[in-house]
Amino acid sequence: MSEVTDPVAEIRDLRVEIDGHAIVDGVRLRVLPGKVTALVGASGSGKTTTGLALLDEYPPGARVTGEVRRTGDGPVGYVPQHPAAVLNPARRVSALLDDLARPQVRHLPRAERRKAARALVLRALSDAQLPDSEDLLRRYPHQLSGGQQQRVVLAQALLLGARVIVADEPTTGQDALTKSRVVAQLAAVAARGIAIVLLSHDLDVVRALADEVLVMRAGRVVESGPAKRLWTAPRHEWTRRLLDQQRAAVKDGRHPKAGQPVLEVRNLTAVHDRRTTALHAPRLALHPGECLAVVGRSGSGKTTLARCLAGLHRDHDGEILLDGTPLPRSLRHRSRAQLAAVQYVFQDARAAFDEHRPVLHQVARTAVRLRGIDEREATAEASTTLTGLGLPAELAHRLPGELSGGELQRAALARALLARPRVLICDEVTSGLDTVTRRGILDVLAGLVGEGEKELSLVLITHDLDTARLAHRIAVLDAGELVEQGPVRRVLTDPRHPFTVSLMETTERLEAGTRT
């Protein structure tokens, strides 16, 4: 059918060059009305540059050749990765919407304009799935939730009468339930005959939404075609690799030996600001050599649980036992051996490094402080560990600012491992990384479980069931309550708690690639 429709926008042989270095080269793209065209690739593959070219926007100082044609008369809408950035923090939500509606009512008599403009605004909001939003218009952007912000930005594009909407990573860092809502929203927009250009490294979402897929790598399109064909019969090696990395095999029932757990939680109740209860976990145990995934939506208390274990969150009751002995609540009261035994890896690796000191030096400090070995020996060990995790020595000598997110996350893992921990807590260490980098980190983690004579145990905090497949057991948190826990296979195939069931269903729907 797409052969008979004319494209609303078209890119031919686009080449964007900065300082003589091409960031996009030879890209061709046809955007069809009512269809979703997805640009897929790792970060830095040139998909954002291509998407912005449709808006006639290029990075500063760029040399552009090729042709970008828009046949439709309507402008191109844009929904950026962080919608909050394009919402004016000092003005109410209505400010820009009113400015966009005003020119469209100019033909009316002056007295009727205001009312007509407001009606247009409300219709656009309701089309973006924000019905009855009179009240919302009076609010400031910071008073909206992330989802509402995204829908307001979408409503701006709809109000403008955009024929094409470019959506940049609309689901990055979201849990399955939120993701499926975004997918439904974009599908509804496409159903209205608007062309959507989806820039994403989230393959589940692409599969659920896209009609056409272009796979990009290093500024070039390596393969393109209908989504179905691409998934069933990828032609290019890179596409095959990209799709391959989707799924890890579920761990078999090899349950680590029972006996004394290395870490045990008893009647843990954590509070925030001395009042609000953020988490309640009656019992949770981690055995030597075991990998436990803690799954939940954002705000479910999973990070609080991790921080309690690590001694970073002091406001809690109950006990945390290491080898049967209670651990002090605060880091400050933990002995060196206790500190070394439970290590923590932060979500934002960049923020977790001192930007003034070389990575290698910072990694080595763990061994110096917690194991008391001398500086030279520690540096040598740090170097070996970093190389083992896939970070070349020449990168380790640089400052954190010169490393990529994935490289820094490897360094952060090395920093924790140099303590020779018994338990390693990883808090969303792969969120915000692209598929290829994420798979790399997950492979490293899978290799670490049960390592060494101490049989390293892993606690994986994640919102992503895909990551959870790596684990032996899964614990599910919802609104601060530990609602279910059990072996990975059982939880994934036979979830018992209603929340787990809905989480599983949404994830499966996304993966099956059906639009909801």
Next chain:
Amino acid sequence: MTTHRRFALGLAMVAVPLVLALAGPLFAGDPGARGVSFTLGGGHWLGTDFVGRDVWQQVLLGGRTVVVTALAATALAYLVAVPVALMSALTRLRWLEELLMRPLDVLLAVPSLLLILLVASMLSPGAAGLALLVALVNVPDAARIVRAAAGEAAARPAVEALRMQGESWWRIAVGYVGRSALRTLAADAGIRLTGVLYLVSTAAFLGVGVAPDAADWAVMVDRNRTGLFVQPWAVVVPALLIVALTMGTNLLFDAALEKKPIRKKGRRP
């Protein structure tokens, strides 16, 4: 104006009063006999002042107090403000933070010159007293700014990562938090020195911390005003020197801080 040219201009502007202030007293020589008030010529290059002293000699002598007092006051202000700010940024004891910062908030409301005049009306502070006073009125603001920068650094996961590594409090406070606040501190120091120069010279102009016939540029402006019509040099030269000193300091720091580009976060893909 490009940054380089502004830097050069600031440097040139500051150089004249600074050299005069610091080296001037070495070349001033003996005070000659007092002559007639407010004359021009008569062996006096810049004429005589309100009590008949040689204006050029007074100019050579009169910069040191302003410059030294201002530098001492700025240093003193940070000597108190930085430890207070670091401690309050890093402590997890709520009451200690309140105890350190609240009194400063209260002090911040009192207009600085008013406080100085108030003290001056009771005690007659000398140059050292004036430096202390000016430092005191600068502590709250300096502490607040350093505290904000340090607080931002202290809240980063990097600090928790350092604690996780078993690093000592000192190493975290000085090695990481203090170092992260350094850039803000440098920017603030320029603004603060300018403000302190303003306060010190204005106080001297109003007669605080100096003798009524002291050799001081600000005092010269005040005392020789009555002869402005007959002998403008006794006012114009010290006034211009103060203008050059304050203006130049400000231009210099502004250009110097702009020169350092903010390091790019992350590598280009």
Next chain:
Amino acid sequence: MSGLRSFVARRLLLGVAQTIAVVLLVFALTEALPGDAAVALAGDQPDPARIAAIREAMDLDRPAYERLADWAFGLLHGDFGTSLTSGRPVTQYIVDGFGPTLLLATLTLALLVPLGFGLGVLAARHEGRLVDRLVSSVTLAVYAVPEFALGVLLVLVLALKLAWLPPTALGYGTDLLAHPAALVLPVLVLLSRPVCSLSRLVRAGMVDALASPYAAHARRYGVPGARVRYAHALPNALAPAVQQLARTVDWLLCGVIVVEALFVIPGLGTVLLNAVAERDVPVVQGLAVVFGVLAVVLNLGADLVAHRLTPRAGVAA
């Protein structure tokens, strides 16, 4: 909106604490006089009759807390005590000096806001071009210069050499409005620093806002340039500017004292300086309380306005 209410409550509480602190500070400084306060205050000619009179007038024989209570109680009723040198009530001094000072301050503030914002917006509109470079360089340079040095040079050029304006307000009494020419130089000098700092902040805020993703987004969707500048970018530059206005209060109070001394204007600043010179403690205390409380109140107002205007980032839960 409980966040707003709790902020206002906390800020008001701080204001009250600051007011009390000012009163206590003013009182405590008198207590800090070394030795016998009466002797110290009598100055260079300690004649016994004068010392006794001072002791009597200030009730120095009574314990400090009683005097503090009396004085603070009097303040609440508008009774600031009596002058040591003239025996007139301090309130009289304040009433006499209030007119000229209020006139200076009002004129300055009335000109400061349009001038500061106008220059800031002008520079931001022409960012990087000649107008901007000119405005930015001049404001940066003048910003740091003490009023007395600038004032004396302006007097020399504009009043003495060119004879366009009177050099001082001497001889005009308190009715300055009848002699507007005498007000030009004082107001000009008083404006110099605040205008510079305000316009620099407005410029910086505008430049940031114009380069922001939300301004780009508005332009992308065809909103006209002027509307992007004034309706979308300017509101983001308001909050820091108002915050700066609050800090300018401190400068204005300092500036008023200097300018009144420089141009011989019989306002509160001159009264204060004379009292300081004569060590007339009750007058100094009274004026310090007036200035201090004024600063606290103006700061409080500006903070509340700035809080209302401050754009907040982030996401609601």
